[in-house]
Amino acid sequence: MKVASEAGPRCFQLVRHVDVSGVSGTGVVAEGVEWTDGSVALHWGGRYPTTTVWVDGIDALLTIHGHNGSTTIRWLDE
Numbered sequence: 001m002k003v004a005s006e007a008g009p010r011c012f013q014l015v016r017h018v019d020v021s022g023v024s025g026t027g028v029v030a031e032g033v034e035w036t037d038g039s040v041a042l043h044w045g046g047r048y049p050t051t052t053v054w055v056d057g058i059d060a061l062l063t064i065h066g067h068n069g070s071t072t073i074r075w076l077d078e
Contacts, residue, residue, distance in 0.1 A: 010034045011076040014042065014061075018070040029071070034058060 014030035032042040040054040040061055054061045058073060065071055 006036075007077075008036060010078075013074045013076065014065065014071060015074050016067075016071045018067070020067040020070050028074075030065075032061075 010033070012032050012034065013028045014032060016024055016026050016029045019026050030042050030044045032040055034040050034057065038057040040057055041051060042054060042061060043049065043051045062071070062073070
Protein backbone atom coordinates (compact mmCIF):
# COMPACT_ATOMS: atom_id res chain seq x y z
CA MET A 1 0.00 0.00 0.00
CA LYS A 2 1.23 3.49 -0.89
CA VAL A 3 1.38 5.61 2.26
CA ALA A 4 1.21 9.39 1.85
CA SER A 5 1.41 10.08 5.57
CA GLU A 6 2.59 7.94 8.47
CA ALA A 7 0.62 10.21 10.83
CA GLY A 8 -2.79 9.12 9.54
CA PRO A 9 -5.51 11.01 7.66
CA ARG A 10 -5.17 14.79 7.26
CA CYS A 11 -8.10 17.21 7.17
CA PHE A 12 -8.17 20.26 4.92
CA GLN A 13 -10.31 23.05 3.53
CA LEU A 14 -10.42 24.02 -0.13
CA VAL A 15 -10.07 27.81 -0.15
CA ARG A 16 -11.06 29.80 -3.24
CA HIS A 17 -9.27 33.16 -3.46
CA VAL A 18 -10.73 34.13 -6.85
CA ASP A 19 -14.00 32.67 -8.17
CA VAL A 20 -12.98 32.02 -11.78
CA SER A 21 -16.20 30.14 -12.64
CA GLY A 22 -18.61 32.50 -10.88
CA VAL A 23 -20.29 29.54 -9.17
CA SER A 24 -18.70 28.78 -5.80
CA GLY A 25 -17.81 32.23 -4.50
CA THR A 26 -14.68 32.85 -2.45
CA GLY A 27 -13.50 31.59 0.92
CA VAL A 28 -13.87 28.00 2.10
CA VAL A 29 -15.76 26.16 -0.66
CA ALA A 30 -15.20 22.52 0.35
CA GLU A 31 -13.81 20.29 3.11
CA GLY A 32 -11.74 17.19 2.68
CA VAL A 33 -9.62 14.40 4.03
CA GLU A 34 -6.40 13.04 2.57
CA TRP A 35 -6.24 9.37 3.54
CA THR A 36 -3.01 7.55 4.38
CA ASP A 37 -2.92 5.94 0.91
CA GLY A 38 -2.91 9.39 -0.74
CA SER A 39 -6.51 9.30 -1.95
CA VAL A 40 -8.77 12.23 -1.10
CA ALA A 41 -12.43 12.60 -0.14
CA LEU A 42 -13.79 16.08 -0.94
CA HIS A 43 -17.14 17.37 0.32
CA TRP A 44 -18.92 20.36 -1.20
CA GLY A 45 -21.63 21.88 1.02
CA GLY A 46 -24.47 24.14 -0.01
CA ARG A 47 -27.86 23.50 -1.52
CA TYR A 48 -26.77 20.30 -3.32
CA PRO A 49 -24.06 18.75 -1.12
CA THR A 50 -21.75 16.36 -2.93
CA THR A 51 -18.82 14.18 -1.91
CA THR A 52 -16.25 12.98 -4.43
CA VAL A 53 -13.24 10.67 -4.14
CA TRP A 54 -9.96 11.48 -5.84
CA VAL A 55 -7.90 8.28 -5.97
CA ASP A 56 -4.98 10.18 -7.53
CA GLY A 57 -4.85 12.57 -4.59
CA ILE A 58 -4.37 16.27 -3.97
CA ASP A 59 -2.46 16.95 -7.20
CA ALA A 60 -5.34 15.59 -9.30
CA LEU A 61 -7.89 17.55 -7.28
CA LEU A 62 -5.96 20.80 -7.71
CA THR A 63 -5.48 20.15 -11.43
CA ILE A 64 -9.27 20.36 -11.80
CA HIS A 65 -10.31 22.74 -9.01
CA GLY A 66 -7.13 24.77 -8.40
CA HIS A 67 -7.67 27.20 -11.29
CA ASN A 68 -3.93 27.93 -11.56
CA GLY A 69 -3.54 28.95 -7.91
CA SER A 70 -6.91 30.69 -7.47
CA THR A 71 -7.91 27.85 -5.12
CA THR A 72 -5.56 26.36 -2.53
CA ILE A 73 -5.47 23.75 0.23
CA ARG A 74 -5.49 24.86 3.89
CA TRP A 75 -4.32 21.96 6.05
CA LEU A 76 -6.17 21.96 9.38
CA ASP A 77 -3.88 19.54 11.19
CA GLU A 78 -0.74 21.63 10.79
